[in-house]
Amino acid sequence: MVIAKTNRLIISKVTLKDAAFFVELMNTPSWLKYIGDRNIKTIKDAEHHLKNGILKSYKESGYGFYKVTHKSEPEKAIGIVGLVKRKELEHTDIGFGFLPEYEGKGYGYESSVAVMDLAKNKFKLEKVLAITNPDNKSSIHLLEKLGLSFQKRIKPFDKNEELLLFAKTF
Numbered sequence: 001m002v003i004a005k006t007n008r009l010i011i012s013k014v015t016l017k018d019a020a021f022f023v024e025l026m027n028t029p030s031w032l033k034y035i036g037d038r039n040i041k042t043i044k045d046a047e048h049h050l051k052n053g054i055l056k057s058y059k060e061s062g063y064g065f066y067k068v069t070h071k072s073e074p075e076k077a078i079g080i081v082g083l084v085k086r087k088e089l090e091h092t093d094i095g096f097g098f099l100p101e102y103e104g105k106g107y108g109y110e111s112s113v114a115v116m117d118l119a120k121n122k123f124k125l126e127k128v129l130a131i132t133n134p135d136n137k138s139s140i141h142l143l144e145k146l147g148l149s150f151q152k153r154i155k156p157f158d159k160n161e162e163l164l165l166f167a168k169t170f
């Protein structure tokens with residue numbers, strides 16, 4: 001189900017058929033370095049992860065993470081972008097991740113602009129947060145370009161892992 005279209009991209013809901021793509025995405029060097037090893041190594045792992053994560057979020061929040069495809073090759077997922085309400089954070093946060101060969105082409109920005117627009121105008125959120133690893137320069141740069149600003153350092157999940165919290169109020 002298509003959620004939004006941009007100049008070059010199609011943003012649509014994830015289904016269990018995307019499990020293989022998630023195995024690939026969640027094991028790329030930058031995902032493992034900046035987001036962490038979520039131990040999604042098989043299609044079965046990914047299906048379980050999707051059922052308990054993204055698909056559950058669609059039901060509970062009305063939004064979640066979406067897959068991004070290029071209009072020239074609409075069957076091939078190149079990344080994800082979306083919104084998630086986590087119990088550890090007071091407001092919804094935006095997140096993104098692309099396969100290495102599709103990084104640095106402006107797709108992160110183009111798809112995130114569309115999701116920020118949905119957050120404000122469709123889901124009527126007052127505020128959007130983001131959390132990122134302090135060394136993740138491309139993520140920080142993208143968040144700032146989207147108009148989010150640094151708030152503080154936080155440890156929302158693991159007492160040993162400090163992340164940067166960003167926010168934008170609409």
Ligand SMILES: CC(C)(COP(=O)(O)OP(=O)(O)OC[C@H]1O[C@@H](n2cnc3c(N)ncnc32)[C@H](O)[C@@H]1OP(=O)(O)O)[C@@H](O)C(=O)NCCC(=O)NCCS
Binds near residue numbers: 097103108136138141
């Ligand atoms: C973070 C990520 C989504 C950014 O997406 P992207 O499509 O590469 O970003 P874009 O091409 O839209 O670039 C956005 C801006 O960041 C800049 N940028 C990209 N990589 C950069 C880097 N390594 N250092 C500094 N700036 C960088 C781009 O030049 C662009 O800025 P500009 O338009 O002012 O030139 C992508 O790098 C990624 O998937 N990383 C792995 C997963 C991840 O870390 N996700 C974030 C978890 S919080």
